Amino acid sequence: MNQFEKKEVIQAILIADNNVDQLRPFSDENSTALLPLVNVSMLDYALDALNRSGIEEVFVYSSLHLRSVREHIKNGIASLNSWSVNMTVHVIGGEGCRCFGDAMRDLDAKALIRGNFILLGADVVTNADLRPIFEQHKKTAKYDKGAAATLVFKEAATSSIRTGNEVMIAVDQQNNRLHHHQRLRLHGKESHFEVPLEVFLNNSEVALLHNLIDPQIAIGSPSMLSLFSDNFDFETRDDFVRGILINEEILDSRIYVSVLPRGQYARKVNNWLTYCMVSQDVMNRWAYPLVPDMGINCLAQQYVYLKNNIYKSRKSTFIKAALRENVAVQAGSQVEAGTSVSCSVIGKNCKVGKNCVLMNAFLMDGVHIGDDCKLDCCVVGFGSKIGAGSTIAEGTVVGSKCAIPAGKLLKNVVIKSVLGDDDDLVEKLGEHAFIIDDKQETQSTYASDSEDEVLPTAATGIPKVARVPTICEESDYTSSSDEDESRAVSPLVDDTNIFLAEVMDSLARGFQEKSNPDFLILEINSSRYAYNMSLKEVNFYVVKALFSLQDIKEPANQNVLVAINNVLKQLGPVLSNYIKTPDAMLQCLRALEDIYEENEFVRSKISKVVHYLYDKDFVSEDAIIAWYEQLDVEDHRALRQSLKELIEWLDQSSEEDEDDDEDESD
Amino acid sequence: MKGQPTKEVTQLIHEMKVGNVEGSYNITAKTLKLFKKIINGPGWTNAEELMNVVRTQGHILQSAMPQETVTASIARRILKLIREEFELLKAKVHQFSEDQASMSLHKLVTQTSNDVNVDYTEPQQGLREALLDHLQEMETELETSSENICVQAEEHIHSSEVILTLGHSRSVENFLKRAVKKRQFLTIIIAECAPDSRGHNLAASLATGNVEIIVIPDSAIFAMMSRVNKVIIGTHSVLANGGLRAACGSYTVALAAKHYSVPVIVLSPMYKLSPVHLCSYEQDAFNLVGCAEDVLEYDSLASHSAKVYSPIFDYVPPELVTLFISNIGGHAPSYVYRLLTELYNPEDYEI
């Protein structure tokens, strides 16, 4: 029975010729899909990934350089590349196709796609198994007829490096539907994001994910192509996504999201920076089994794998050269004595001279580097020659067949061998080396969020090869324990300070405006509950605040007693409201200790102050004596000294007025 | 040796790369079928041509997947078979009785002619049929190898024993299942073998009422070793000096066992024997390093600055192995060289 069922052949579309601007000058000469990444062209990676997912029919769509892509595919099938087994590859192309949208419209017109299909760019490096995601999409499509596409994302550590691949999306957790999509800016961090409120109002479980990379892999339904045909303003993928999200009801289509699980790598190479990052990832074996020593585009293994991720071809020669780490060297290449190579890729038949330093350098086939050169974070194209003693650094891209004269210092420039019509010449270095202007306006695809935010309009060069900075700053980790402690202490400290400040405020205001003490008491009470202060603390701080009033702090005529008298005439009831119990009195006196330290006027007249309080019945004699006793002999000697007389007098008077005092203190 | 692979060879290599065919047994079975087809096919007229074809295809298979030594081993066995059959048939015709066994001092000394090599280009009748017969025997041997190993389970495992194993090996699984059937009160400790944790599969498959299964992480191997009576492990391949290329973690098990004087029994059917020597740990294609994400997540902060190394195989030196159990019986590691001379011709060691 089964043999009569037509076996469903999964189809895939590979869009070549992406990112033409960002990968200059290679995009001028050849298709970006054929750009070698660790000596294997990117098209091969994509095809291999599709093959491993069991795809059986692939359409490679190319508009520029159609012939070279076709030839590459033919050569691949002839030399029995692993992707050619069990998979048929058709190369189709059309002139006059300037963007992604045009390609999709063309494909729709040709009507080659029968059902759900997988869509990726030819510049994606992935080892993901797309079958489960495909099945999931089919299931979703069964329930929801309007499911246009499922986008695939990969979680990554958000670093300070922006490559133009990072997105922020809002996803409904229940059905994985996409509600908001924003591509993060390439230059500079956004200060804020704007998400429409309806996203949260209409859905109960929405997650905002901002740590995702968009490798631009998608599973599309047949309706996706027709949507492109219907809407001529869809030019890029982002347009499509945004258009669908905005015009949900009109278009009756929805987009779903799938995040790749752990162990499956996917990244898109859209500029030289990502080219560098993906090369390093491949050499570090994150994209296993797409690793250089597993023979991606040929049957036999090409490299010998040594520790520190060094991939050496058996036919390459090293004479006393140091290969540090993360290096891939292809057959026929020669590295001379004294050179040190690390984190670099060297293509076929290259020759590197003596005493060079190569770091993050990507050399294509047939490159000649002279002696004593320093290559740091750069790309050198096919067949170029770099003269001796040159320094090429900071992301310079040298095109193919250039000849850089000796002793040059090149930083952050793009060099071509032949000047084209629409290249802006900046400087001529030699017969086959022209520095061209690579500046471009920042893309307007990044939605300008608000009118008052001024987007940087200064033109910047294309993102180039750079070292990915280590992300962990020390402070992230070392101070964690300190943070915990300080966090435990600070709320209290903060709160009491704020409370004190507020009480002082209230009292000062009350004093000035001569307001009703009851209201002041109300205010202080509300502050107390706001900051959750205990009774003791309240008493303490109220007294402190009182004595910190401006008038007492700097009394007129330096007569603090008069000042205190004035204050207490007005705010006495406040004080007596709080200072009722012996405990409270003790707190009051403790506060006075502090004031003693802080306020010199009070210091000089401390006994008089205490006497005054005693006279005004704010504090009782017992309290004063108790407080005096528990004053430490050593620490508060001066204080004790000043109070000695008073205490003696109190003792005496207490004997006399015992009954009176007892009555009073009741 | 440059040559074009046949369609089947390409198909097999592709399936091995993609992961549709995995495990030494499956690969061996498929390779045998492949060579059977070649022998059956029309591409050769005499022994020399056939040997060249086999050699070329074997070389292609090996350079595509150097770690899978079973493919090259099958090619070597077939080459030896061809030589033997040829000489047998020739001897019947010409009544010679030369023992063209491996190179030896004896042979060195008794050569009668300058031309050491027998002339294989003579066409020989009945070679094809004889070879196909032998291949059939090899296939049967392959299919019954597992059973032959299991039969020896009773001799080596006794009741109330504590056995330690690592990861998930088919041979070990069948061996232990047979032992569980015949013996009581066994305790089997399974080290899970990170990062794939295949030990869990073995535990699930062995769990019946009759045996106690304990699953431990790899770090607890040394701690548990003092209580273990025997260690039984499988291996990926056996090297020419009697050492093993086994799953990562086996060296730990072997060293711990040596420390506590626990015997280490290795189950390995004959097709896993390979005449490769370990020259150095840096040797090309000795070890395979797997995916970095098995060890560290890509979205962790350390992933950009740390180097991640996840080797798939371990080398266990022959001193640490007590006994090899294969489908033809048990033998000591120092005897492996003898088995090699019986299986392969030294001229074919370099394919």
Place this chain on the structure above:
Amino acid sequence: MSTIFDLKTWNLCQWVTGSLVIYDLILQRLSGECIISILVQDTTRKKLFFIEICLTKLKLKMSTGSDQRTDAAVEVRNYFLNLLEQDKDLSSGIAAIKTLLMILEKKRFDTIHILHTTMRDAVAAMRNTDLSIAAVVSGGELFCRFITLSLDDKHMEECRQIMLHRGKIFLTKLLNSRNVIAQQAKKFVTDGCRVLTHSRSRVVLKALISAAKNKEFHVYVTQGGPDNSGTEMVADLEKAGISSTLILDSATGYVMESVDFVMVGAEAVVESGGIINRIGTFTMGLCAREMKKPFYVLAESFKFTRLFPLNQRDLPDEYKYSRKHLVDVSKVHPQVDYTPPAYITLLFTDLGILTPSAVSDELIKLYM
């Protein structure tokens, strides 16, 4: 106490016409008597004499040079020593086999028995040189063995032709043995590795030179006293462009932790799989085992010999000491030592890469 023997007192005139050339002088102890044997040649008559002076009894005996055996013995010795003079690179074992082959070619034999005895005498003559006898013994014995193999009752002349033919092939194969071993051993030398070797071994030299063609590595060579042949080895290595260091023999323990493996030659391979090699090899083996470094031995197949020493004393004295010291060995140190098979990881021979346990197998196959 020294005694001067005045040869004039003994009447030699009847035997000697011209002047005497002394070829060899041997001091022997035979049946309780101390005898000096002097091999002299009369320059005019070209005759060889043996003068035997018995020291204990102070008697002089002369045997005439018409003794065929001494003639032959001298001839053999000269030819043997000549071969070694001409080609410094030739192993003494191969020279021995070549010599035997020469005898087979030149002499006439009537019976196999005479052939046997001739061969045996020749081997004995070659043993009487001052060179290490291990290789000579094993090579010679192998050759003798092969002569006696599978010779059906054919005509003597036919046998001789067959044996000559075989012999030549045997020799060709053996001459190539060093290449075969070098091919196998160079796989084990990796880029950037450090090798330790003991004194001078031509096989190891050849293997290292062949590996250096496309690899970079460093070699530590021990001096190999008392003749300091390690210095020569270092010079040869430097000439071939291999960086090397000469170290003291006593520095083996110090340097062992920094090397990757040890590679030595052998003068003989014994039945147990152990080796006899220049003194100091055993120490190196012990050290290597302790530090868990592989110990590789490179030896040609004709060095396999039918000895089975159990310890150092078991080794026969002729192997250890030169002839002149055999009288009193308590005051001299040996030239070679025995390394048991437990300390050897692998043996590289032209028969393949063998484990020590495989060696006895090979020998059994030959001699049984």
